[in-house]
Structure formats: C-alpha cells, structure tokens
Amino acid sequence: MGLEWESIAAIQRMLPYKALSVGTVGRWVIAGVCYDRVIVPPAALLHLGRVERKIVEELSTYARPAFVAGRLALRAALNAVPGSPTCPEGFRRATDGAPALPGGFMGSITHKACLALAVAGADCGVGVGIDLESKLPERSKLSDRILNADEMKELRLLSPCDLWPEVLARFSLKEAAFKSLTAPLRYAIHSFKQMSVRMSGIVRSTGVFQDADIEIASDRLPVALVVHGMVALLGKQVLALSWADCQDAM
Ligand SMILES: CC(C)(COP(=O)(O)OP(=O)(O)OC[C@H]1O[C@@H](n2cnc3c(N)ncnc32)[C@H](O)[C@@H]1OP(=O)(O)O)[C@@H](O)C(=O)NCCC(=O)NCCS
Secondary structure (H helix, E strand, C coil), X not given: CCCCCHHHHHHHCCCCCEEXXXXXXXXXXXXXXXXXXXCCCHHXXXXXXXXXXXXXXXXXXXXXXXXXXXXXXXXXXXXXXXXXXXXXXXCCECCCCCECCCCCEEEEEEEECCEEEEEEEECCCCCEEEEEEECCCCCCCHHHHHCCHHHHHHHCCCCHHHHHHHHHHHHHHHHHHHHHCCHHHHCCCCCHHHEEEEECCCCCCECCCEEEEEEECCXXXXXXXXXXXXXXXXXXXXXXXXXXXXHHHC
C-alpha cells in the first residue's frame, strides 16, 4: 500500500515538513515525516488536535519540532488503517509517555535526527513499537548497558566494523520491544539485559531487514515472553519495528 492520502498531501504543504511514503509491513502502516530541528511551521500546528496543541505549549522549544512531526506521522499512519476514526482532538500522552490511540487501534512513534516515523494498525491484542537510532556517534559503552552475558558471548566473534551496527540494532529492537508492551508487562522489566535478541542474520546492507525474536525474562513474569521484530540499517540510522502477541500473559 502506498501513502497517497489527503493527510500526506497536507503534510507536504506544511514546509519544511516533508512526508515520506514508507508503506506497510504486514498489517502495520508506517508513515514518516521529515522535520526541521528548529522551526515548527504554524500550518503544522493547525493540523494538530486541541489536545496535542496543549502539549506543544508545555514543551521546550527544543522538543517541539520532533513532537509535532511524530504526531503528524501518527495521524498519517492511522488515517491509512481501514476503519480508523478521524481523531480531531489528536492523540494525548498516556501517563507513561506513550501516545494514546483511540480504542481499537494501536500505534507507536519515534523521532531522531529530523525524521519522525509512526506505525499504526488495528488492535488485535497485539502491541506495536517502532524505534530509530542514529549510527553516529558510536557509543562504545552501550553494549555494557543493554547486552546480557549470552549476547555478549554471541557478538564476541564479530569484526570491529560489524560490531557497532549489531549492538545498535539490538538496542533499537529492545527499545521497539519495550514500546510494544502494554503497561503491566512493561513494568515487569527493569533492564534491557532481561531481553535477549535472536536475529536471522547480521545487520550489514542498508535497507535489508533482518527478522528477530526478542525473549523477555523476568521473575515478575510467569513465563518468558517472546516478541517479534525486524531491523535494518537505513543510511545513517537503524530502524526497528516490534510487535508483541503476548498481552494476555499477565
Ligand atoms: C520511552 C523510550 C522508549 C523512548 O525512546 P527514545 O529512543 O528515547 O525516543 P524515540 O524518539 O524513539 O521515542 C519517543 C516516543 O516514544 C513514545 N513513548 C514515550 N514513552 C513511551 C512508553 N513508555 N511506551 C511506549 N512509547 C513511549 C512517545 O510517543 C515518544 O514521542 P512523543 O513524546 O513525541 O510522543 C525510552 O526513552 C525509554 O525509556 N526506554 C526504556 C529504557 C528503560 O527503562 N529500559 C529498561 C527497562 S526495559
């Protein structure tokens, strides 16, 4: 499915915003919006709902452009989901910071380095999360913070130039997995080391997605959960998508 909707045309009229046609992944629709780091065009604010404009007023000027672009991307993605409502009020922030979608729909937002992406789909009891991470600068200490001993062992054999994209891909998958969990499940985990990523291959060529399973183990969960994901390098960024089908586990 392409992204040829009125909402995309509207975003394109709001310079410096530029909508990207990203398309669908399975039953999920992804939409993207490029934004300026500093400027929030007044026309963009007009396309937000009342609830969202109120949030913008409370944000620092630094945080506004990304927030606005994320909400526009979410609106564009949701508009392309069959049967979705128009949501004139916009999407409020849930107490944990996640965007609140109307009943019957799920979605997630990420924004990094002037690109905002959002994913939306119908709620079939499956959460969804999306995450973008910048490749640069390399953060050598990240692996100590997010990889568990088994993952460290697995990555030990990689060459130095393959290692950083692989660590970043796992981080992005874990962030996306975190976002895909509903609140009670999310509170059962306190460290990314409780997540173990298994990938179908290593993340090397740009635009080539690798499938992944992310196993989440916690003494607060009766059984380990497995959420699914996919991850790819996209130029200077890593994009991960994750969806859970285990919301009944608690
Ligand atoms: C919340 C978090 C996932 C955001 O990720 P990020 O890489 O910093 O930023 P991104 O741009 O990718 O995502 C930001 C968006 O995530 C969404 N978000 C924020 N909190 C969220 C949450 N608890 N659940 C789902 N989505 C959330 C919001 O839509 C936000 O954009 P908005 O404020 O414009 O609406 C991240 O900061 C975080 O807290 N990760 C978990 C860290 C942690 O506690 N790990 C240990 C336990 S697993």
